Amino acid sequence: MTHRRIQQLFDLSGKTALVTGGSRGLGLQMAHALGEAGAKVLLSSRKAADLEEAAAELKAAGIDAQWLAADAANPQDIARLAEHANKQLGQIDILVNNAGATWGAPAEDHPLEAWDKVMNLNIRGYFLLSQHVAKHGMIARQSGSIINLASIAGLGGNPPEMQTIAYNTSKGAVLNFTRALATEWGHYGIRVNAICPGFFPSKMTLGTLKAMGGGDAVAAKAPLKRLGDDEDLKGITLLFASDAGKHITGQHLAVDGGVSVLSGG
Template sequence: MGARTVHQLFDLTGRTALVSGGSRGLGLQMAHALGEAGARIMLCSRKPDDLEQAVGDLQAAGIDARWIAADCAKEEDVARLVDQTLHRMGDIDILVNNAGATWGAPAEDHPVEAWDKVMDLNVRGYFLLSQQVARKSMIARRSGRIINVASIAGLNGNPPFMKTIAYNTSKGAVINFTRALGAEWGAYNITVNAICPGFFPSKMTAGLLSTVGEDKMAAAAPLQRLGDDEDLKGVCLLFASDAGKHITGQWLAVDGGVSAVIG
């Protein structure tokens, strides 16, 4: 058998993807990318109304999509999410860990309970969901793709106007979690990679962008713009498909070049 074409390598027909935090923003963008390549999509987040609207958008685009409400910081919710996904859609081929939280406060005044909330969802939640999916689907089949959404906030410190110590710490942890898990689970033919977005307009960044200004934030990037509703699609599909089958334990910044300047 000869080498496959590019179209064949990127084709996800017949595969199932579970996307946490998939009801809006970057998660929904990646769900569209996977669905447009042929995957069936299961979305999860905490809010049923948001999920129902997001699944409606995906279905309107001709994508087979469903939803389950779950809090990925809770172990019992994660187990239920994975069990119900397997029951309703069969084996999980692709996992996108995207559910996340942030909190803005000076480090000296940062509430401990807010630190715990951010770390529980952004780090512990990724571990719990990866572990459940691998145990119940990927390891036995010796096949799987895990994509962790980190951030360029995990690569460096912040400018003085940004005070998000818990978020930065959690995303730095996600990057090394990706390296360690990719190294360990390569034996099962499971790839684990991370995407590090820069500044994208979203609910999470709305406060920062309104304070600093979108023009000023865009001007800090070599490409002179913020991320848009297409910019994560290509890297997500690369990591999810056979086109990226020899890539694991890696991270890629999608930030308009910001990390190249401050890195």
């Protein structure tokens, strides 16, 4: 066996990646990581203007980036996205299921339509896109990496003020979806892992951070005394995507400054 150097194990040259929810925030950060390691990247989210701006940012960094607007909660859009990605990229080596939504409301008054919106995007969409990508490429090639974005909210309950029952439930489902898919598709050479971010400043978390007393108050409770930044998901993304992690599947890792350790997650 030829022993590769560490730089070779993390190298994604010649690989392709599809990143949903890739126009900003954590998705764009992960797209940077994959592209900086040599992968061609296709971004997707609902808003074309945001995608165009994100792709321009990646291209300015020397990354081969394309985009397609699609709703990851819509089965027809998911099928269209998977077909487009295979045509544009030639194949999909890495799928990052990152598109997501949250909703704040007391459990006793949580609207059904809001519950369905969160569940359809945060877990059903992950399943449908993974299914398309596997059936139309990864299974035949006997290789592939799927990275699902979960959350430390999927590891347990929340402080009462957060009131995000649908989000927590969906992210808990993502974790067991990851484990189940990893065991079922392992013999195809497909690895499936999950990342559990903690608190990162983003549009989606603004309401939650405010409800918990603001970003500084939340950071003060973390062992590392800070929130996540625009680099903190890069390392784990690259590990799960590359041959450096070729013997890792069905796992999740919290990237949260130690918050989940305090809560027993």
